[in-house]
Amino acid sequence: MRQHRSxxxxxxxxxxxxxxxxxxGDTAAISALVSALLFVALGRRPIVWGGHPAITPMVWAYAEALNVDYSKWITLYQSEFFQDDFPEENNRFGNVIVTEAVNGDREQSLAVMRRRMLSENEFEAAVFAGGMAGIFDEYRLFVELAEGAAVLPIVSTGGAAALLGKEIMASSDFANELDYVALLFDRLAIDPNEPRELAGH
Structure with a gap:
């Protein structure tokens, strides 16, 4: 199977x-968007993200339900700065990359993690949902390091993603289309009939 960009x-x-x-943020919409992305892409495209306590358990559970080898298809970056708060699901991922903490400084530690995360992988798209100021930090670094990749700020999830969508004058369907599965199949250019690689294959 051809290896796609992440x-x-x-x-x-x-x-x-x-x-x-x-x-x-709209917590239900954020959860629905993450679930939709996993349904659309897991086992078809590698997914990279910086672990978030509310998101990591959802990703692990979804990978289990779909019988996809998350150690192959998901790369999770975490900063050592937050190690006391890592969710227990981190231990179940085969490829958690822990980046160094910088002098006990939260922002510097996050900057190191984000630069590694976005420079060590090749991307075809980024999906932004909910979030806070870090959404903008990751967006700016992403467009710098992944030139030409698609940017999908899902405005309807609220939070910083909504502000980002307005700032870059994103397509109205990111605010109005609530069928996230259909939206992501379309915007990520993934064929719904594309086979999903399952664990053990």
């Missing part, structure tokens, strides 16, 4: 108490 997922559930909060 899809980058930048997603998180906004926390109103965080200083980098940029607006309410």
């Amino acid at each position: 899809i980058f997922l930048s997603a998180g559930v906004p926390d109103p108490s965080a200083k980098h909060f940029m607006g309410e």
Whole structure:
């Protein structure tokens, strides 16, 4: 099977108490979008993302349900800075890449992780959902390092992704199309009939 370039997922559930909060997210929509991306792409395209406590368990459960080898199809980056908060599901992924913490500094540590994550992989697209200020950090670095790759800010998920969509004047379907499966099949140019590579194959 031909190896495709990866899809980058930048997603998180906004926390109103965080200083980098940029607006309410729609938790149900964020969850639905992540589930749709996994249904559309898992076992068909490699997925790369920086682990998020609310997202990692969902990804692991979905990979199990679809019988896809997540150690082959999913690459999870985490900064050592957050090691005390890693979800237990991290232990189940075969390819968690832990990047170094920088002098106990959260922002510098995240910058190191993001640069490694976005420079060590080749991407055909990025999907942004919900999130806070880090969405913009990852967007700017992504367009710098993955020139020409598709950018999909899913405005309907709220949070920073909604602001990003407005800033770059994204297509209206990212705000209005709530059938995320159909939207992602179309925008990621994946044929629904494309075989999914299952575990053990």
